Amino acid sequence: MHTIPREKLPAFLEYLSKGGELIVPAKKDGLSFFKSYEKGDRLYLEKGNTDYSAKQFFFPYKEVLYHYDKEGNFENAQEPRERILFGIRPCDLHALAVTDMFFSDEPADPHYLERRKRTTLIAIDCTTPGKNCFCDSLGKRDPIGHDLLLIPEKKFFYASAGSEKGKKLLEDSGLFEKTSESPSIKKIPCKKKASPVDSSRVKWEKWGKLCFACAACTSVCPTCTCFDIEDEIQLKGGKTERQRTWASCFTKDFTSVAGGHSFRSARPEMLKQFVNHKFPYFKEKFGVTMCVGCGRCVTACTAKIDISKMISGK
Numbered sequence: 001m002h003t004i005p006r007e008k009l010p011a012f013l014e015y016l017s018k019g020g021e022l023i024v025p026a027k028k029d030g031l032s033f034f035k036s037y038e039k040g041d042r043l044y045l046e047k048g049n050t051d052y053s054a055k056q057f058f059f060p061y062k063e064v065l066y067h068y069d070k071e072g073n074f075e076n077a078q079e080p081r082e083r084i085l086f087g088i089r090p091c092d093l094h095a096l097a098v099t100d101m102f103f104s105d106e107p108a109d110p111h112y113l114e115r116r117k118r119t120t121l122i123a124i125d126c127t128t129p130g131k132n133c134f135c136d137s138l139g140k141r142d143p144i145g146h147d148l149l150l151i152p153e154k155k156f157f158y159a160s161a162g163s164e165k166g167k168k169l170l171e172d173s174g175l176f177e178k179t180s181e182s183p184s185i186k187k188i189p190c191k192k193k194a195s196p197v198d199s200s201r202v203k204w205e206k207w208g209k210l211c212f213a214c215a216a217c218t219s220v221c222p223t224c225t226c227f228d229i230e231d232e233i234q235l236k237g238g239k240t241e242r243q244r245t246w247a248s249c250f251t252k253d254f255t256s257v258a259g260g261h262s263f264r265s266a267r268p269e270m271l272k273q274f275v276n277h278k279f280p281y282f283k284e285k286f287g288v289t290m291c292v293g294c295g296r297c298v299t300a301c302t303a304k305i306d307i308s309k310m311i312s313g314k
């Protein structure tokens with residue numbers, strides 16, 4: 001185990017920023033999110049997680065995947081680079097593990113996987129959950145898959161490496177000291193609890209009637225990975241662009257087919273799909289729930305729909 005005093009954090013960030021693009025949690029205009037680090041940034045390291053996860057750094061809202069021409073020559077539009085994601089919380093580490101499963105499933109997604117491979121994860125353990133968190137109930141509170149874990153104490157952080165990359169950071173930065181002590185971290189339990197019941201016992205009509213189908217939940221959810229693909233033809237003869245954009249199961253066109261029919265246009269059905277995908281469907285295919293209990297959809301919901309209550313049959 002190692003330690004780093006809190007006042008050395010800016011020096012650590014400067015050190016990290018020399019190793020590639022550094023992504024940090026920040027807050028602006030009342031919203032917290034991840035952004036590319038700029039010197040002097042004030043980090044958002046308060047209780048709970050950020051309003052927006054770091055999903056867009058692995059699976060951007062909109063991206064060009066390829067360019068191709070009439071002869072069928074494909075050209076990758078991506079420029080992979082080394083990145084360090086600092087300050088990710090345990091629930092979001094679990095969310096990344098879930099999205100890894102989705103994008104590694106055949107046919108695997110090279111764009112996502114390349115970004116994951118080139119990103120070092122420096123996590124901060126979570127002592128104080130936000131008001132809508134319920135990760136405890138889903139067993140997603142303990143960190144997984146990080147390269148380095150910082151465990152907060154009042155005046156310093158304990159640090160433990162989770163990979164060779166993490167060990168190298170501890171040794172090479174010159175900012176950490178070895179200690180024989182170990183953390184006595186007290187984790188405040190999440191106030192919200194969830195006890196998922198069988199899908200047939202969820203009150204779909206009750207909750208579905210409240211839903212506005214605004215899709216705020218799917219935009220903030222760190223594990224929503226549905227997308228749409230469009231080809232943009234360049235009329236002047238340039239190469240066609242294949243673009244990918246986030247999609248949401250709360251839009252009618254998500255299940256629209258030729259002729260205008262939409263297979264799921266009623267809101268209770270959309271909500272049922274959103275929740276069943278997170279729980280029984282994903283669990284059946286991958287063995288874990290897709291939902292990590294981060295509570296972001298509860299905070300963002302314009303209709304005050306609470307997924308922790310809904311899945312518990314309330």
Ligand code: SF4
Pocket residue numbers: 217220221222223224278290291292293294295296297298307
């Ligand atoms: S469904 Fe809600 S609580 Fe679950 S991971 Fe998505 S945003 Fe978080």
Ligand code: SF4
Pocket residue numbers: 210211212213214215216217218250271300301302303304305
């Ligand atoms: S945020 Fe709430 S109201 Fe909007 S689509 Fe999701 S569940 Fe429905």
